[in-house]
Amino acid sequence: MKEFAGKTAVITGAASGMGFAMARRFAADGMQIVMADIEQTALKKAEKTLQDEGATTLAVVTDVSDGSSVEALKDAALDRFNAVHVLCNNAGVFANGPIWETPENAWQWVLGVNLWGVIHGIRTFVPLMVEQDEGHVVNTASLAGLIAVPSSGAYNASKHAVVGISETLWHDLAAANSKVKVSVLCPGLVSTNIFMADRNWPERLGERPAGKSALDPTTAGKLLAAQGMDPAAVVELVYQAVVEEKFWILPHPELSPAIVPRFENAVKGVNPVSLGGGLGG
């Protein structure tokens, strides 16, 4: 997609981190922005910031793990702007801990948001895009979609699935001769609020598993301060990928040497090599 002005982007997880940076970047090119997030107060604040910068926005409180909520998001977007041209399935949460100790409700939470959020987004919005024969879908996966980060089993499962779904969507759109394109974003660490994801723990899943579902804020803060990439820099790569119709977005090329041996070892039948204590994110 080369022309953005006057078109509409729907971005999930738009109240914080990379989603907010995506909203700001597409607004800067004159797009109308539908900001979806589960965190109402943060969403309103984020929308106000963009409106003060001159953006045309619509904020819709949305739970991406709930198909009817994503359907309502589509209805609100169409009511206001009539069409959707860019969809960023970006909302995500993180839980850590040894895989056999990860409680069932933590699995449900992580897969509900990170995996079902992307599935609902595709099932709800891609038919519109195919019909209008124009559009671009950006699915936020992670480096944890290309390597198995230790101590992040549910997160790895969700992000591997998002990479697989995105690649399949690419093939299915090509087979249908559609002009709709797709990209998958696979970053390493980015300076966002991801390690405080527990703030959105849903009450319907019962008590939050104590001490198992996120890094403690001090450790996370230090990690991100030392290693986290600026979300705006990540999103500049997302924007370029949409313009140039590039599928893979890997903002941390210095970490690619961890990806290649994984697949080389797979075809050679060599056992997994230790990645140390885990990267998160």
Ligand SMILES: NC(=O)c1ccc[n+]([C@@H]2O[C@H](COP(=O)([O-])OP(=O)(O)OC[C@H]3O[C@@H](n4cnc5c(N)ncnc54)[C@H](O)[C@@H]3O)[C@@H](O)[C@H]2O)c1
């Ligand atoms: N920060 C990193 O290091 C990193 C690395 C790789 C991938 N990611 C991925 O990037 C994406 C964005 O996360 P971020 O790092 O900007 O974190 P963030 O916590 O700053 O933003 C995530 C947003 O998703 C929202 N959200 C959570 N549950 C939701 C739900 N059920 N419905 C709708 N919105 C919901 C949160 O309220 C928040 O605004 C996620 O998919 C995450 O897994 C992050």
